[in-house]
Amino acid sequence: MTSRVIPVAPFVLVVFGATGDLARRKLLPALFQRDLAGQLPAEANILGVSRGPLTEDAYIDIARHAVLEYVPAKERTEQDVERFLARIGYLSADADSDGGWDALAAKLAPFQNRINVFYLATGPALFGPLCERLGRHGLAGENARVVVEKPIGKNLASAHAVNDAIGAVFPEDRVYRIDHYLGKEAVQNLMALRFANGLFEPLWNAAHIDHVQITVAESLGVEGRAGYYDTAGALRDMVQNHILQLLCLVAMEPPAQLDADAVRDEKLKVLRALKPIADALSTHSVVRGQYRAGASAGGAVPGYLDELGADTSITETFVALKAEILNWRWAGVPFYLRTGKRLAERVSEIVIAFRPVPHSVFEPAAGPIEANRLVIRLQPHEGVKLWLMTKDPGPGGMRLRSVPLDMSFATAFQVRNPDAYERLVLDVVRGNQTLFMRRDEVEAAWTWIEPILEAWSNSNELPKPYTAGTWGPSAAIALIERDGRTWLDGGT
Ligand code: BG6
Numbered sequence: 069m070t071s072r073v074i075p076v077a078p079f080v081l082v083v084f085g086a087t088g089d090l091a092r093r094k095l096l097p098a099l100f101q102r103d104l105a106g107q108l109p110a111e112a113n114i115l116g117v118s119r120g121p122l123t124e125d126a127y128i129d130i131a132r133h134a135v136l137e138y139v140p141a142k143e144r145t146e147q148d149v150e151r152f153l154a155r156i157g158y159l160s161a162d163a164d165s166d167g168g169w170d171a172l173a174a175k176l177a178p179f180q181n182r183i184n185v186f187y188l189a190t191g192p193a194l195f196g197p198l199c200e201r202l203g204r205h206g207l208a209g210e211n212a213r214v215v216v217e218k219p220i221g222k223n224l225a226s227a228h229a230v231n232d233a234i235g236a237v238f239p240e241d242r243v244y245r246i247d248h249y250l251g252k253e254a255v256q257n258l259m260a261l262r263f264a265n266g267l268f269e270p271l272w273n274a275a276h277i278d279h280v281q282i283t284v285a286e287s288l289g290v291e292g293r294a295g296y297y298d299t300a301g302a303l304r305d306m307v308q309n310h311i312l313q314l315l316c317l318v319a320m321e322p323p324a325q326l327d328a329d330a331v332r333d334e335k336l337k338v339l340r341a342l343k344p345i346a347d348a349l350s351t352h353s354v355v356r357g358q359y360r361a362g363a364s365a366g367g368a369v370p371g372y373l374d375e376l377g378a379d380t381s382i383t384e385t386f387v388a389l390k391a392e393i394l395n396w397r398w399a400g401v402p403f404y405l406r407t408g409k410r411l412a413e414r415v416s417e418i419v420i421a422f423r424p425v426p427h428s429v430f431e432p433a434a435g436p437i438e439a440n441r442l443v444i445r446l447q448p449h450e451g452v453k454l455w456l457m458t459k460d461p462g463p464g465g466m467r468l469r470s471v472p473l474d475m476s477f478a479t480a481f482q483v484r485n486p487d488a489y490e491r492l493v494l495d496v497v498r499g500n501q502t503l504f505m506r507r508d509e510v511e512a513a514w515t516w517i518e519p520i521l522e523a524w525s526n527s528n529e530l531p532k533p534y535t536a537g538t539w540g541p542s543a544a545i546a547l548i549e550r551d552g553r554t555w556l557d558g559g560t
Pocket residue numbers: 248286305
């Protein structure tokens with residue numbers, strides 16, 4: 069099957085932080101792929117901006133290396149790469165001074181009728197100053213859109229401040245806050261699964277669902293990002309945004325239409341219905357951990373403190389928690405959430421665990437009846453499995469076995485799975501905000517997270533140690549087993 073390509077309108081994309089990791093690893097390769105797919109019109113240009121006094125040729129060389137490094141060789145020819153690079157320009161400008169801004173305004177003047185996307189691939193401290201300068205130099209007009217990445221603040225107050233600074237220049241309908249999890253194919257498929265199938269909706273509530281698990285496990289450590297990571301931790305880095313967004317997509321009511329505000333209104337209701345976690349220090353509600361040296365993918369790996377180069381740190385690299393949504397649909401259904409670095413494997417999945425049958429008509433010899441579960445695998449090996457009880461084939465009487473109806477996306481569709489940024493960057497050009505976080509969503513998520521952060525910062529307790537390559541501290545296993553349930557680790 070081939071994917072469908074709808075070309076977008078002419079645009080110029082200005083990337084601030086153009087030499088940084090995000091631009092090189094994600095944005096340039098994503099744009100290259102869309103160019104390759106024929107989705108970029110001839111009038112689509114990319115302008116890299118950073119502080120460094122680079123020549124245009126030097127930047128184009130950086131972009132070439134990015135494409136060669138992050139796009140598999142079998143997916144590109146030299147001609148493709150050169151055609152893409154011909155779209156790229158470079159300018160040096162500084163958020164903290166006037167240097168370069170007149171030149172930027174002059175460069176963009178001929179493109180005022182096109183869509184102007186300003187992608188702030190920088191730290192959040194620069195979001196306000198960059199927006200302010202864009203406004204001052206007349207670059208924030210009707211055709212201009214601004215894109216920012218998490219972290220949007222470190223807590224509710226700082227998120228307000230960042231959002232105020234952006235909002236002083238750009239109205240909300242031209243602000244695109246990226247949560248790249250929303251651009252993942254399997255995450256969008258969650259909407260198709262829930263709202264394009266009549267089968268699930270009647271069962272999608274507390275009467276039929278026992279609990280939900282959301283796991284985003286990584287096998288890598290903090291790599292070269294320990295400096296940033298130590299100021300964030302797993303709760304801010306993953307739960308406040310990616311995991312709560314996943315929870316919203318599972319739990320929200322069907323929106324009336326698929327337009328941006330209808331979807332975001334429904335997600336916001338879920339965030340506002342989350343039961344506040346009153347005692348974040350109790351391991352019955354929240355468990356935080358930090359990895360020690362161990363083994364991963366067959367090799368020995370250092371602990372977090374070694375990677376950080378410090379003797380001590382209170383930053384969590386793992387968190388598991390039990391959330392509840394106080395509304396009619398979900399009352400009494402726990403949502404167990406967990407994420408961590410250096411876990412046993414890289415796997416992100418959502419498990420919808422249905423309630424068991426009320427009564428067994430089978431003899432004990434048939435074996436236990438496992439409750440049905442629907443597993444949505446986000447990565448790797450994206451797909452959906454619905455576990456059903458079936459009769460073990462052949463003679464020997466009625467013996468029951470749990471077997472999945474298994475739909476792997478790779479086999480079902482046989483298309484390359486596009487990176488989230490391919491979809492998201494072009495959605496900005498299209499003016500579609502459905503997969504971006506609205507200001508009130510971000511702030512509602514912080515409102516729920518903040519009491520946990522406060523409880524931790526007022527306590528002397530350290531995160532619980534876990535060995536790299538395991539599923540986290542044993543207290544995280546107890547968190548769910550205490551309720552008579554169990555984490556369904558990978559391979560579900
Ligand atoms: C980022 C976090 O938002 O998501 C990283 O800052 C994390 O710490 C990453 O590794 C995970 O994204 P993915 O797409 O690899 O699951």
